[in-house]
Structure formats: structure tokens, C-alpha cells
Amino acid sequence: MYIRMEWIYRTPKGTEVACSSEELPAAHALLILEDMEKSGRLKNLLLIDRHDSTWTVKELKNYLKGIETDPHNVTVYFDGGFDLTSRNSGLGCVIYYEQSGKSFRLRRNVSANEHTSNNEAEYAALHLSIQELDLLGVHHLPVKFIGDSQVVIKQMKEEWPTLEKDLSGWAERIDKKLKDLGIQAEYELIPRKSNGEADKLASQALNGVEITAKSEVVEE
Missing domain, CATH: 3.30.420.10 (Ribonuclease H-like superfamily/Ribonuclease H)
Incomplete structure (x- = not known):
């Protein structure tokens, strides 16, 4: 599965900007997201697959865990x-x-x-x-x-x-x-x-x- 991410980034002084990523393998997207979340400056995060369905981080993690042993x-x-x-x-x-x-x-x-x-x-x-x-x-x-x-x-x-x-x-x-x-x-x-x-x-x-x-x- 491939995922693109959309989010709002907020600077320490409160300035906000809308950001989006290129399409990434879901596992790679989660790794990047976990690192980005450490900043504490992400808002309104959306994870979107190729069929325009949205996922929460928990849903995506559960999905990847469920298919790990399947092709x-x-x-x-x-x-x-x-x-x-x-x-x-x-x-x-x-x-x-x-x-x-x-x-x-x-x-x-x-x-x-x-x-x-x-x-x-x-x-x-x-x-x-x-x-x-x-x-x-x-x-x-x-x-x-x-x-x-x-x-x-x-x-x-x-x-x-x-x-x-x-x-x-x-x-x-x-x-x-x-x-x-x-x-x-x-x-x-x-x-x-x-x-x-x-x-x-x-x-x-x-x-x-x-x-x-x-x-x-x-x-x-």
C-alpha cells in the first residue's frame, strides 16, 4: 500500500503552513511520521491511500501488522x-x-x-x-x-x-x-x-x- 500525507505545520510562534508528501510505501510513511511527530508541531494529519480513503495512524499500523506474514x-x-x-x-x-x-x-x-x-x-x-x-x-x-x-x-x-x-x-x-x-x-x-x-x-x-x-x- 502507498500513502501520501497531508498536514498542517505550526512554528513555535504560531505561523501555520499546509504541507503534503509524495506517495510513499505505508511502512516508510509511518517511520517518517513518527520522527515528524516528535516535534509536536503537526496538526490535522491525514493519511490517504491511492483510492482516496483516509486512515488513522492506528488503523495503518494495525493493517501493516495484519499483512506482515501475507504477500x-x-x-x-x-x-x-x-x-x-x-x-x-x-x-x-x-x-x-x-x-x-x-x-x-x-x-x-x-x-x-x-x-x-x-x-x-x-x-x-x-x-x-x-x-x-x-x-x-x-x-x-x-x-x-x-x-x-x-x-x-x-x-x-x-x-x-x-x-x-x-x-x-x-x-x-x-x-x-x-x-x-x-x-x-x-x-x-x-x-x-x-x-x-x-x-x-x-x-x-x-x-x-x-x-x-x-x-x-x-x-x-
């Missing part, structure tokens, strides 16, 4: 590829998350032969990533989904209409799965060159190389 701070990269000649598709996803004070990366791909276009393969890759979130036990959390498919990202953000029957079916299935898991989805469009991990996994699946791998991410 959280989840970011998903997904990509789908489709081969016109073979009519096969490759689906790939990379999931970054934190759990019990550590950071992890899950890589997963599968091959398939029931899709009819690259756009459908992209939707199927997004759906695959949500299935993996379900297996990880991710629920009732905000999750960022990142992909290079303009069609999928803009349609899932409801910026573009979903007119094709096959694609609307995928969008409905994905929305239902997200609702069932209580996941608040945020979508981000990136250039293909910035989606290299998921793209490689999709290509490997197209070539018959399927991968399921989980590893700890260690900061150097």
Missing part, C-alpha cells in the same frame, strides 16, 4: 504472444511482492492453443497472473498490473470500449476474479522494451519452455 506490496508484469503460423500463444507474468520482511519474485509462463489473436493472448496473460495471485494468497489488497498492451490496459481502465466479444469475455472474467479476491487493481501501460521479463517468459512458452520459479530478491 503484500504486489506488482505484476504480464505479457502475451501469439504466433500466426502455429496459432499458438505464450503467456508470461512476473510477480514482485513482500512477505515476512523479505522481497520475492515469482516467474510463471504457460503455452496455449485456444486463442485467436495477440490481444486475446495478452488478456489471457493478465488472467494467468491473477490466478497466480490467488495461489499466493493475495486478497483484499491493492495490486499494480503493468503491461505493454495498449488494448488491454486501456480497456481494463475503461478508457477504451471493449467491442470484440472474445475480449469483452476476458475482461468480464478478470473483473469477476478480482472482485472475488477483493483486489483493487491499478493498471499501468509501459513500452515493450520496459516489459522484458514478462516478454521473455511469453516467448519461452511459445518455444515450448515452461517456467515456474520463485526467488528472493536481495538488494545489493
Whole structure:
């Protein structure tokens, strides 16, 4: 979860100014807040998440304590590829998350032969990533989904209409799965060159190389 802080700062002589922070991971925001509160000059503090919901310090602390042993701070990269000649598709996803004070990366791909276009393969890759979130036990959390498919990202953000029957079916299935898991989805469009991990996994699946791998991410 990411939080931005808004507050009134009061000087010793009584002058006040409205302040706000950039968006921060909730745990980092709490650390900074605890240090700022030592001054005794904060007023009207607001903690606001990406959905514009407000939190008290106590609520945020309880939330972070409750999810410490569950996967959280989840970011998903997904990509789908489709081969016109073979009519096969490759689906790939990379999931970054934190759990019990550590950071992890899950890589997963599968091959398939029931899709009819690259756009459908992209939707199927997004759906695959949500299935993996379900297996990880991710629920009732905000999750960022990142992909290079303009069609999928803009349609899932409801910026573009979903007119094709096959694609609307995928969008409905994905929305239902997200609702069932209580996941608040945020979508981000990136250039293909910035989606290299998921793209490689999709290509490997197209070539018959399927991968399921989980590893700890260690900061150097």
C-alpha cells in the first residue's frame, strides 16, 4: 500500500503552513511520521491511500501488522504472444511482492492453443497472473498490473470500449476474479522494451519452455 500525507505545520510562534508528501510505501510513511511527530508541531494529519480513503495512524499500523506474514506490496508484469503460423500463444507474468520482511519474485509462463489473436493472448496473460495471485494468497489488497498492451490496459481502465466479444469475455472474467479476491487493481501501460521479463517468459512458452520459479530478491 502507498500513502501520501497531508498536514498542517505550526512554528513555535504560531505561523501555520499546509504541507503534503509524495506517495510513499505505508511502512516508510509511518517511520517518517513518527520522527515528524516528535516535534509536536503537526496538526490535522491525514493519511490517504491511492483510492482516496483516509486512515488513522492506528488503523495503518494495525493493517501493516495484519499483512506482515501475507504477500503484500504486489506488482505484476504480464505479457502475451501469439504466433500466426502455429496459432499458438505464450503467456508470461512476473510477480514482485513482500512477505515476512523479505522481497520475492515469482516467474510463471504457460503455452496455449485456444486463442485467436495477440490481444486475446495478452488478456489471457493478465488472467494467468491473477490466478497466480490467488495461489499466493493475495486478497483484499491493492495490486499494480503493468503491461505493454495498449488494448488491454486501456480497456481494463475503461478508457477504451471493449467491442470484440472474445475480449469483452476476458475482461468480464478478470473483473469477476478480482472482485472475488477483493483486489483493487491499478493498471499501468509501459513500452515493450520496459516489459522484458514478462516478454521473455511469453516467448519461452511459445518455444515450448515452461517456467515456474520463485526467488528472493536481495538488494545489493
